Amino acid sequence: xxxxxxxDDSPSMRKMVSFTLTGAGYHVVEAVDGQDALEKAEAQDxxxxxADQNMPRLDGIGLTRKxxxxxxxxxxxxxxxxxxxxxxxxxxxxxxxxxxxxxxPFDPTRLIEVIxxxxx
Numbered sequence: 001x002x003x004x005x006x007x008d009d010s011p012s013m014r015k016m017v018s019f020t021l022t023g024a025g026y027h028v029v030e031a032v033d034g035q036d037a038l039e040k041a042e043a044q045d046x047x048x049x050x051a052d053q054n055m056p057r058l059d060g061i062g063l064t065r066k067x068x069x070x071x072x073x074x075x076x077x078x079x080x081x082x083x084x085x086x087x088x089x090x091x092x093x094x095x096x097x098x099x100x101x102x103x104x105p106f107d108p109t110r111l112i113e114v115i116x117x118x119x120x
Contacts, residue, residue, distance in 0.1 A: 003027040007037040007051040020108040034058025053082035061096045068097035077118040
């Protein structure tokens, strides 16, 4: 079973994402911010990271940069799921190594479709 690391500082958003992904057959590991996500990613096999942008301690773009610097996560898909939709923010995400950008509120069907396209 493929594991997805769901990173969001909002407990309700983590639950919605987890419910959606678990229903689609994925194992979900939840993290409360980018720092928590880094620790959890290093401790287990993660096939995709789904991260919020605005979080305390380490934001989504910072998390993306740190994961990409780690040889194990060079090719792991990283999707940013956020309320931020500016082109400038999307470019910063791409520059950091993000695979894609999804805007909240998310459509569960669309989220699964995007994940199925990019996950290995």
